[in-house]
Amino acid sequence: MRVPVQLGVGAALTAVFALAALVSFVWTPHDVTQIAVSQKLQAPGGGYLFGTDHLGRDVLSLLMAGARTSIAVALVAVGIGAGIGVPLGLLAAAGRGRLLDEVVMRGNDLIFAFPSLVIAILITAVLGPSAINAIIAIGIFNIPVFARVARGGALSIWPRDFIMAARAAGKGAARISAEHILPNIANLLIVQATIQFSLGILAEAALSYIGLGAQPPVPSWGRMLAEAQTYFYADPRLAVLPGLAIVLTVLGLNLMGDGLRDMLDPRLRRDAL
Amino acid sequence: MLRFVASRLLSLVLSLVAASIAIFLVIEVIPGDPVSYMMGMGASPEAAAALRAELGLGGGIVERYLGWASGMVRGDFGISYTYRVPVAELVAQRLWVSVPLTLYALALSTFVALPVGILAASRRGRPADWAVIGATQIGIAVPNFWFAMLLVVAFAILVPLFPAGGFPGWEGGLWPGLRALTLPAIALALPQASILARVMRSALIETLSQDYIRTARAKGLSEGQAVRRHGVRNALIPVLTIVGLQFSFLLAGAVIIENVFYLPGLGRLIFQGITQRDLIVVESVVMLLVFSVILVTFAVDLAYALADPRLRRRA
Numbered sequence: 001m002r003v004p005v006q007l008g009v010g011a012a013l014t015a016v017f018a019l020a021a022l023v024s025f026v027w028t029p030h031d032v033t034q035i036a037v038s039q040k041l042q043a044p045g046g047g048y049l050f051g052t053d054h055l056g057r058d059v060l061s062l063l064m065a066g067a068r069t070s071i072a073v074a075l076v077a078v079g080i081g082a083g084i085g086v087p088l089g090l091l092a093a094a095g096r097g098r099l100l101d102e103v104v105m106r107g108n109d110l111i112f113a114f115p116s117l118v119i120a121i122l123i124t125a126v127l128g129p130s131a132i133n134a135i136i137a138i139g140i141f142n143i144p145v146f147a148r149v150a151r152g153g154a155l156s157i158w159p160r161d162f163i164m165a166a167r168a169a170g171k172g173a174a175r176i177s178a179e180h181i182l183p184n185i186a187n188l189l190i191v192q193a194t195i196q197f198s199l200g201i202l203a204e205a206a207l208s209y210i211g212l213g214a215q216p217p218v219p220s221w222g223r224m225l226a227e228a229q230t231y232f233y234a235d236p237r238l239a240v241l242p243g244l245a246i247v248l249t250v251l252g253l254n255l256m257g258d259g260l261r262d263m264l265d266p267r268l269r270r271d272a273l
Numbered sequence: 274m275l276r277f278v279a280s281r282l283l284s285l286v287l288s289l290v291a292a293s294i295a296i297f298l299v300i301e302v303i304p305g306d307p308v309s310y311m312m313g314m315g316a317s318p319e320a321a322a323a324l325r326a327e328l329g330l331g332g333g334i335v336e337r338y339l340g341w342a343s344g345m346v347r348g349d350f351g352i353s354y355t356y357r358v359p360v361a362e363l364v365a366q367r368l369w370v371s372v373p374l375t376l377y378a379l380a381l382s383t384f385v386a387l388p389v390g391i392l393a394a395s396r397r398g399r400p401a402d403w404a405v406i407g408a409t410q411i412g413i414a415v416p417n418f419w420f421a422m423l424l425v426v427a428f429a430i431l432v433p434l435f436p437a438g439g440f441p442g443w444e445g446g447l448w449p450g451l452r453a454l455t456l457p458a459i460a461l462a463l464p465q466a467s468i469l470a471r472v473m474r475s476a477l478i479e480t481l482s483q484d485y486i487r488t489a490r491a492k493g494l495s496e497g498q499a500v501r502r503h504g505v506r507n508a509l510i511p512v513l514t515i516v517g518l519q520f521s522f523l524l525a526g527a528v529i530i531e532n533v534f535y536l537p538g539l540g541r542l543i544f545q546g547i548t549q550r551d552l553i554v555v556e557s558v559v560m561l562l563v564f565s566v567i568l569v570t571f572a573v574d575l576a577y578a579l580a581d582p583r584l585r586r587r588a
Contacts, residue, residue: 109288110295113563114563117525117528118528118559118562121547125555126299205419232422243415247414
């Protein structure tokens, strides 16, 4: 199996940020909670690779810890979406054309009709702004996406001969879904998970930017951008670096998703979308 | 066709009812009592009860829902807790910012994305195509609020062509208003334009592999003519779906962008409503947004059925 170039590039980019996030658990160049106003707005160099922010915190350390927040929020949100959406989709496919299927799919359509960002804002407003509530808000909108992909994939597997064989062997719909359908749609789900992961990172950044995501002192790229806005003209570095971090992470995940799709399922190769 | 319209119309109404119940319930959960918020701690119980009744906060939950929903149907959205003016009035003012902004962004996105997508598809695999793929890949990854910040620095501060924020209103003429909306519209349009260009490209590539394109070429059309007359037209169907869907994305995305540029639109209204616990405003504006999404989806479905009889059977 040939590994597509974009998969390599995407995986490398993603790995850099995932590694930065992991390392930040045990080590950052400086303490991100330590405020040293005397050191504020230092230019890069002199012990601070990317300089310091308006409170004298090390920008590199903030970026590393911010990667942790972004990745954790998006990852758990994907987990919620897949954990609830995939079983729902499998269930709907198993009960194809019956009431259950109809209810699940109409419910999905309904969630799709809500402008996700607005509802995420509403949810974080109801529950109070925090990283956990941002996860819930983003996770809810992942549910119908995974349900739809799982249902679509499952519907194309159900008529196959080996499913017939499994039924003849006396397996029930739930067991067939778990043992035979799920492994066969795993490709689709992995690709979708990568896409939702990157959308989750963008959504988290947006929520933090307007103050409804992770709260201080938890570092986050979105809030770094919001704080940098005042200093943008004086010191563009503070706004450029977190923005670049978001762009590169999202780009890496998207390239990885495209590459994975090409590699796992050449039939779906359509170069774009 | 009539049956199709009737069944779509039924599902439209059901969706609206379900959506309104969902929004109402979410708002009910929000902690904090607007009456005590408005009157302060020292209010007499009688005055509080009177205000509660005036704002339609009395009665059971079903009663309140029915009061709100029937009001919405009549165009009576209730009275804002904080502004003490009808919500419909507030919304109407804000629509004069949000709708032009959304349409401006949609127009920018469509007018840039379609030619770019067509160019990429007709130069498939060549440098122009790769440039488009790379640029759109980046365009999708850029957070629109960050792009907005960069635009402000570039075109409002370094080269002061456009205002950095605020909205002068339409009273001063078309140009000042459009000028104030230009940077927000560009920021809003970038990710959508990238998606649209990719959809246009892949739809056109798909269409160009069809037999009728070969037939068109065989009967003597040049490649450009075949692409324009037969390719693009047939590829437009998936593209139009995306344009329809983007309307709602743009309207919602405006919530963030309006905050970056301090534009007095629906997005800022929702945002302020949430921070000021002005729930009737939040409730009504969210419902309005959902309503417009459902309505646009309905219109797109209907337009398809008119254009393509095969789709009518889907109902």
